[in-house]
Amino acid sequence: MKAATKFIHAGSHPDPSTGAIMTPIYQTSTYVQEAPGKNKGFEYARSQNPTRFALEEALAVIENGKYGLAFSSGVAATDAVIKLLSPGDEVIASNDLYGGSYRLFTKVFEKFGIRFHFVNMTDTQNIHSYLNDKTKLIWIETPTNPLMNITDIRAVAEITKGKKIYLCVDNTFASPYLQNPLDLGADLVMHSSTKYLGGHSDVIQGALIMNDEILREQLYFLQKSCGAVPGPMDCFLVLRGIKTLGVRMQRHCENGKLIAEFLKGHAKIKKVYWPGFSEHPNHNIAISQMRDFGGMISFELKDESVDAAKKVLSSTKLFSLAESLGGVESLINHPASMTHASIPREERIKNGLSDSLIRLSVGIEDADDLKADLHAALG
Numbered sequence: 001m002k003a004a005t006k007f008i009h010a011g012s013h014p015d016p017s018t019g020a021i022m023t024p025i026y027q028t029s030t031y032v033q034e035a036p037g038k039n040k041g042f043e044y045a046r047s048q049n050p051t052r053f054a055l056e057e058a059l060a061v062i063e064n065g066k067y068g069l070a071f072s073s074g075v076a077a078t079d080a081v082i083k084l085l086s087p088g089d090e091v092i093a094s095n096d097l098y099g100g101s102y103r104l105f106t107k108v109f110e111k112f113g114i115r116f117h118f119v120n121m122t123d124t125q126n127i128h129s130y131l132n133d134k135t136k137l138i139w140i141e142t143p144t145n146p147l148m149n150i151t152d153i154r155a156v157a158e159i160t161k162g163k164k165i166y167l168c169v170d171n172t173f174a175s176p177y178l179q180n181p182l183d184l185g186a187d188l189v190m191h192s193s194t195k196y197l198g199g200h201s202d203v204i205q206g207a208l209i210m211n212d213e214i215l216r217e218q219l220y221f222l223q224k225s226c227g228a229v230p231g232p233m234d235c236f237l238v239l240r241g242i243k244t245l246g247v248r249m250q251r252h253c254e255n256g257k258l259i260a261e262f263l264k265g266h267a268k269i270k271k272v273y274w275p276g277f278s279e280h281p282n283h284n285i286a287i288s289q290m291r292d293f294g295g296m297i298s299f300e301l302k303d304e305s306v307d308a309a310k311k312v313l314s315s316t317k318l319f320s321l322a323e324s325l326g327g328v329e330s331l332i333n334h335p336a337s338m339t340h341a342s343i344p345r346e347e348r349i350k351n352g353l354s355d356s357l358i359r360l361s362v363g364i365e366d367a368d369d370l371k372a373d374l375h376a377a378l379g
């Protein structure tokens with residue numbers, strides 16, 4: 001089945017009791033049992049909920065995986081992956097990571113004795129010097145947030161192959177429309193479903209998708225034991241969001257290309273970060289693992305002062321100044337003071353994330369209106 005069809009039919013089955021075409025929101029905490037120990041497979045909603053199960057099936061289908069698990073946020077999904085590890089274990093992670101992942105790793109898990117190495121993964125050879133017999137997980141994000149660097153997923157999978165090291169890819173920016181990491185050799189895919197999967201900026205949620213049954217058992221155990229499960233209403237919203245992922249992403253990509261080209265041609269702009277440009281340093285890898293380039297773009301002004309950036313950030317009308325991304329509406333963001341404020345400034349600058357960098361999540365509005373909005377804000 002092709003992707004456009006999968007997005008619409010994944011996890012959808014007429015409800016057995018009424019034939020309802022849409023999965024009902026099973027807003028219940030518990031299930032009545034016929035006799036002690038005799039039930040319909042549903043005992044308590046932290047462990048089992050039919051709306052969540054339908055979503056988890058859909059998540060597996062759209063990422064070409066066997067199993068999906070839904071969590072109460074993207075960060076909760078990440079938290080579950082790190083809880084597969086034990087004190088003394090080591091993780092190698094991308095150095096320009098989502099700020100919340102960096103905070104979780106360094107501020108929460110380091111004190112439990114897990115060690116994290118942050119590495120520039122645009123050259124996968126850099127991984128080798130950090131590999132040792134304590135390495136249990138490689139965590140990559142591609143494209144990265146917000147610098148749009150690309151990591152070669154196949155090349156990292158070659159490194160972990162045959163070793164007891166999980167490779168987890170945060171696929172939030174690409175979405176399954178653009179990239180399927182399990183097909184490229186990853187063991188786990190993580191999503192902040194809050195973004196493109198939900199697609200309407202109305203829900204916080206996370207996901208993990210995998211093929212390995214033992215890994216699924218361990219992560220299901222963590223999901224129910226630690227309890228970061230999404231509610232049924234939120235599962236319904238993400239199920240509904242996934243149905244339009246194909247058409248939304250198609251438009252995000254079209255608009256992304258138009259806006260990236262517009263910015264590149266603008267006199268006030270120094271640099272545009274977008275993997276679709278042939279001069280992007282990882283353009284060929286992007287082509288080899290992604291179907292298109294998406295709607296996430298970052299740029300720097302020629303005037304590198306924070307004030308110049310702030311002026312643009314507060315002048316757009318259609319691009320709303322907000323954290324997050326992946327919704328139908330366009331957003332503009334200042335990573336240094338917003339999404340990436342939890343990363344120490346020195347670390348940020350070292351990784352190329354300047355104080356004046358601006359990030360766009362290009363929505364699915366008319367591209368002419370978006371261009372006019374940016375044109376006016378750039379002055």
Ligand SMILES: *Cc1c(COP(=O)(O)O)cnc(C)c1O
Nearest residue numbers: 073074075098145172192194205
């Ligand atoms: C938003 C985001 C997360 C965290 O997800 P939440 O749903 O906000 O917890 C992780 N990774 C990336 C790339 C994100 O954009």
